Amino acid sequence: MPSLTAKKLCPDAVFLKGSYQDYSKYSRMVTEIIASAVPLYEKASIDEFYIDLSGLEKFFGVRQFTRELRKQITRETGLPISFGLSTNKMVSKMATNEAKPNGFLEIEPGMETAFLWPLTVEKIPGVGKQTLIELQAIGIYKIKDLATCSIQLLENKFGKWGRKLAEKSHGISNAVIEPYNEQKSISHETTFNEDSTDKQFLHQQLVKLTEETAYELRKEERLAGCVTVKIRYEDFTTVSKQETIDYTGLDNILLSKVEDLFKKLYKSGQKVRLLGVRFSHLVPMTLQMNLFDNAAEQLALYKTIDQIKNEFGYGLITKATTIKKKRPD
Numbered sequence: 001m002p003s004l005t006a007k008k009l010c011p012d013a014v015f016l017k018g019s020y021q022d023y024s025k026y027s028r029m030v031t032e033i034i035a036s037a038v039p040l041y042e043k044a045s046i047d048e049f050y051i052d053l054s055g056l057e058k059f060f061g062v063r064q065f066t067r068e069l070r071k072q073i074t075r076e077t078g079l080p081i082s083f084g085l086s087t088n089k090m091v092s093k094m095a096t097n098e099a100k101p102n103g104f105l106e107i108e109p110g111m112e113t114a115f116l117w118p119l120t121v122e123k124i125p126g127v128g129k130q131t132l133i134e135l136q137a138i139g140i141y142k143i144k145d146l147a148t149c150s151i152q153l154l155e156n157k158f159g160k161w162g163r164k165l166a167e168k169s170h171g172i173s174n175a176v177i178e179p180y181n182e183q184k185s186i187s188h189e190t191t192f193n194e195d196s197t198d199k200q201f202l203h204q205q206l207v208k209l210t211e212e213t214a215y216e217l218r219k220e221e222r223l224a225g226c227v228t229v230k231i232r233y234e235d236f237t238t239v240s241k242q243e244t245i246d247y248t249g250l251d252n253i254l255l256s257k258v259e260d261l262f263k264k265l266y267k268s269g270q271k272v273r274l275l276g277v278r279f280s281h282l283v284p285m286t287l288q289m290n291l292f293d294n295a296a297e298q299l300a301l302y303k304t305i306d307q308i309k310n311e312f313g314y315g316l317i318t319k320a321t322t323i324k325k326k327r328p329d
Helices: 003-009 020-037 062-077 089-099 112-116 129-137 143-147 151-158 160-169 199-219 251-265 287-291 293-312
Strands: 041-045 048-051 083-085 104-106 185-196 222-233 238-248 272-280
Touching: 020 041, 020 048, 020 062, 020 238, 048 089, 062 083, 062 104, 083 089, 089 104, 089 112, 112 143, 129 151, 143 160, 151 160, 185 199, 185 222, 199 222, 199 251, 199 272, 199 293, 222 251, 238 251, 238 272
Parallel strands: 083 104
Antiparallel strands: 041 048, 185 272, 222 238, 222 272
16 A cells, blocks of 8 residues: 555554665666576566576476576566466466465466365456456455356356356466567657758757656656657767666656756757657566555556546646647737
8 A cells, every 4th residue: 555544543553764775776686587598488577587497497496497587587687576476377376476475386287276265266367456356246355266266157247257257267368478679669759741940949849848748657657767758860970879867757856857858968059950768677566556655646647647648638628738829929
């Protein structure tokens, strides 16, 4: 839960300030270790990974390999690491949750239901508060209750999600590893009708590009860990510069880095033909943002603005900087 909520519930608690910078730093450290050790992995969030170890049992032994990888991460980063080992992503995630804090749990093939059935249904990924209420209303509290429930009843109650729930209760999941690639990106660029040296105009275009790209970033439910600015001059010479940042989806932080990169890159006095902004090193947006009150509040604000844009049109709300000012007569 957000720490502001926790403070209201427990006003006498001692709260230690978190560091989003450290979150990003250690996330990258763990990513580098995993990337150098395994052929295929998915970065599901800044602190959650899925690793496909198919075929490795012929050469290394999956159990031993996973334990050694966990030890390496802890040794090189000092972080506690929990992991679950199983035949699919869903069971592995649930096993990891049961292994926390700083433990591991291995579910042998064929033992999925023995692990799952004693657990309560809200531990199934995707079962939220409303689904939980509806399941409990028909007498389903444990995953075993779900597994022995009529599929017809579940489909009548939940539609296609009902059949999916039945499959999950038996440890069946066909979700595949989505390979992580830091080059995947979201970008926008604009070519001007006339080449320009007007710094106010160029800044206006940078703000507009950043706003558009950040909007799309949040629409895709992603955070960015790297920012790139591209400039093309009147003679078609094209230059770019990129820097990593703490993972974020906030306009103000992204714009600050865009402006910084532009200042470092731009050759004053040269006419600009094109500007581009790109966000990469993308990871799924997760609840970690709630650990940092200011970031969570700002993200909620931007998402509210995004919803208004989605409903009434993108151009309804925009930063004042991007509005062209009329020249005095």
